[in-house]
Amino acid sequence: MAESNAVEIRDVVKVFGFGEFAFSAVDHASIAIRKNEFFTLLGPSGCGKTTLLRLIAGFEFPTSGEIILNGEDIGTMPPFKRPINTVFQSYALFPHMTVAENIGFGLTMLGRPKQEVRDRVAAMLKLVRMENLAGRRTSQISGGQQQRVALARALAPQPKVLLLDEPLSALDYKLRKDMQIELKRLQGETGITFIFVTHDQEEALTMSDRIAVMSAGKILQVDSPRAIYDAPADRFVADFIGETNFLSGRIGSVTDGIAHVDTAMAGRISATLPRDFVAEGDVTVVLRPEHAALCDADDPAACQTTGTLENIVYFGTDTHYHVRLGDGETQFMLREQNKPLQRQRFSVGDRVGILFEPNAARVLRN
Amino acid sequence: MARRFSVQRQTGFATIAIICFFALYLPIVVLVFYAFNSADSLSSFQGLSLRWFARAFENRQVIDASIRSLQIAGVAATAATIAATMAAIATTRTEPYRGLTLKYAFINQPLMVPEIVTAVALLIFFARIKIWTGYNGLGYLIAAHTAFCVPFAYLPIRARLENMDSTLEKAAADLYATPWNAFRYVTLPLLWPGILAGFMLAFVISLDDVVITEFVKSAGQDTLPTYMLGQIRRTITPEMNAISALFLLLSICVVIVFFVVNRKRV
Incomplete structure (x- = not known):
């Protein structure tokens, strides 16, 4: 050893x-x-x-x-x-x-x-x-x-x-x-x-x-x-390394290692619960901007949450979207890779949905 | 257009500068000039001659006093520089602690205390020792000169050490240099110009000293400055000018050597 x-x-x-x-x-x-x-x-x-x-x-x-x-x-x-x-x-x-x-x-x-x-x-x-x-x-x-x-x-x-x-x-x-x-x-x-x-x-x-x-x-x-x-x-680690969205809330229920967290800004969202995590009390859900995507807000079954598209920043390799969530305070950031001859699907001011896999988001202790 | 303030552009700057330079250098120029006087006194200039230089070189007392001066200055400046180097390293290569300022003050004390006080104190102190030991040699003068030369050697060495990146010594230690080797191969070569400057300063200060030497010297231990002082009390001949001119030449040489040696280093 x-x-x-x-x-x-x-x-x-x-x-x-x-x-x-x-x-x-x-x-x-x-x-x-x-x-x-x-x-x-x-x-x-x-x-x-x-x-x-x-x-x-x-x-x-x-x-x-x-x-x-x-x-x-x-x-x-x-x-x-x-x-x-x-x-x-x-x-x-x-x-x-x-x-x-x-x-x-x-x-x-x-x-x-x-x-x-x-x-x-x-x-x-x-x-x-x-x-x-x-x-x-x-x-x-x-x-x-x-x-x-x-x-x-x-x-x-x-x-x-x-x-x-x-x-x-x-x-x-x-x-x-x-x-x-x-x-x-x-x-x-x-x-x-x-x-x-x-x-x-x-x-x-x-x-x-x-x-x-x-x-x-x-x-x-x-x-x-x-x-x-x-x-x-x-x-701290999530914040210091890379860019991260933080969504705080309370764990409602847990099924198969996936926690359903009730948040003020985004409603009920699903995120991975790390092993040996005691599932109770106030928690924070962290999610990387590139692990989320925009979706059609009228299709609630496909989207985890919704918000208003506030800003679109074009970076060449990818595009950053800033979405104001339901509580009107929290800004959520997404990053999508640009593909050739891609058409802009959404424009500033649109109501948009945010889609992410539960295993891309993680529950952390506060 | 607003120009930046420059003291050089103030009215009267040039005038004051010229007056200062004249006040400083005119007497020296006159002194050197009269060293070449062929007359017997300083009252009139009667033509160029080297006779007073020849006279000075033939004067046994002048030669003895010069040799004594150089001996004392050489030994005292060396001893003072070694002590000052150690003191400078001890006071800069350490974390600041309570009492460090007091140590600075102690090391630099000879700069503050009136020379005449030190001179009288040494006279009384050495008189006792002379009686006890029966020793009457140059040791007393060398010890006294070493003591008052230390701060002059200390200041340039400390300045150099403070400007030196102490990471270099850490790097040496990191590369397997023992404390002695780190000093020998890194600190000392980089400190050398400072040590040289300290030595030169101490040397010149020792060479020049009158007050302490006058009090401490035994009979027949005149240094060049005390010999000249004694002569001037009697008659002033251009021989004194000649000796002064040579003295001046020596100190100019010391300064030139210092600059040349320093310029070669990084």
């Missing part, structure tokens, strides 16, 4: 400050990160994801709890003794060294023979496709190239785990897309466990094997991108 884990975070707490100013940046966090995994810590700024990364790197020490690497608690080990390397948000390349010297730094500090360092640096330069810039100063290369050098430098000593602290945030959109693919490729080629910190949910969804969503120091859900998107564990 422990064999398959690269890093295990066990009930880690990190408190900053003293007395009345004390606050927990990381609050009883537990995660097992598997070997050879692209693992992402995702959350809004201030959620504790960077603190957790710094705890793993050794720049901070946990107030309590254990960080297990190779069956050993490394929680109090200084950073230079941990077989873990970091790609910093600001890259932190040494400005007084060349690209090659930067990449070789870790191995030199480990006391490896000169020839081995040279070979390894050459291999790393090739891996990040920067062979011709080995002799340059780090101030003489572009932001994207600095990013690659930072990656090569962190990968050169072949760490057990590579930590990446929002490394793409300083790059422009196009370069960021390229680097996302590059990072995936490097992770696959090196077989090193990557722990990636980001606040960008799209980045997390496209790159990760698994994601941990964090908020206020707590880990809310750890799962595959698809599971996080399709089956968010709570309202």
Whole structure:
């Protein structure tokens, strides 16, 4: 069991400050990160994801709890003794060294023979496709190239785990897309466990094997991108990842895992009840905009609810519809993919129906 | 069209600037000029000559005092720079804590305390030690100079450290550098211009000191400034101008070396 884990975070707490100013940046966090995994810590700024990364790197020490690497608690080990390397948000390349010297730094500090360092640096330069810039100063290369050098430098000593602290945030959109693919490729080629910190949910969804969503120091859900998107564990996760419609109400009845929820804004709607969910009291139904479709309001049998079409926004690949629901307050969003030579079926001001499968909507606790 | 305020465009700016520059540099220009005077006194200029430079170079006392000055400044500035570097790292590479400001004040204390107070205190203090130990060497002057040079070395080093990205040291630690190696291979090379600036400043301050040296020195331990002070009390000859001119040349050289060395670095 422990064999398959690269890093295990066990009930880690990190408190900053003293007395009345004390606050927990990381609050009883537990995660097992598997070997050879692209693992992402995702959350809004201030959620504790960077603190957790710094705890793993050794720049901070946990107030309590254990960080297990190779069956050993490394929680109090200084950073230079941990077989873990970091790609910093600001890259932190040494400005007084060349690209090659930067990449070789870790191995030199480990006391490896000169020839081995040279070979390894050459291999790393090739891996990040920067062979011709080995002799340059780090101030003489572009932001994207600095990013690659930072990656090569962190990968050169072949760490057990590579930590990446929002490394793409300083790059422009196009370069960021390229680097996302590059990072995936490097992770696959090196077989090193990557722990990636980001606040960008799209980045997390496209790159990760698994994601941990964090908020206020707590880990809310750890799962595959698809599971996080399709089956968010709570309202925060549903709201933070992607766009979501929230419909609050009370469970009326349950049949075969489908709850019939009475809502003020949309009447009675049917949604999937997650397993081990105690079906009582006030709940929220969450539904992704692309999982719903417009339908003919005069056909109540086919539609879950109805409303007034308020706005149509054309996005090229798809069209967004904003529907004002029955209570006159709640706005419901739908997204439909555009097909060639499609005719506009509805126009603004129309009464429309909203159609969705009960298994596309999920019931969450409030 | 409204123009942005610029102090350079205010009336009188140029005039004030010129007056300031004249007040600063005219006396120095005159001093250097009279160093080439062939006459026996400063009262009249009788033609160009290098005789006073030759005289200065032949004067055993001048040479001894110069060597002593350089020895004291060299040792004191080195010791002060090492102490200042350690103090600067200790006060910047830490989370702020209660008492840190007090430490700044303590390190910079020699800048605040009137020099004459320090001088008298050292005179009394060292007098006791001289009686106890019987030692009368240059050690007292070196110790005194080291003490008042520390803040001058400290300020540029601390400024450099504060501007340096501390993530670089974290990156070094992350890449298996022990604290000593991180200092040796990352902090020190990047700090070097600051250390050099601190050393130069300390060196020049030590070379220039009169008050403390005058109080602390034993018989026959004149430095160049105290020797010159002693000479001027008797007669003023262009020899003093010649020595001053050479002194000036030395400090210009120090500044040029500093700029050249600094420009080569990133």
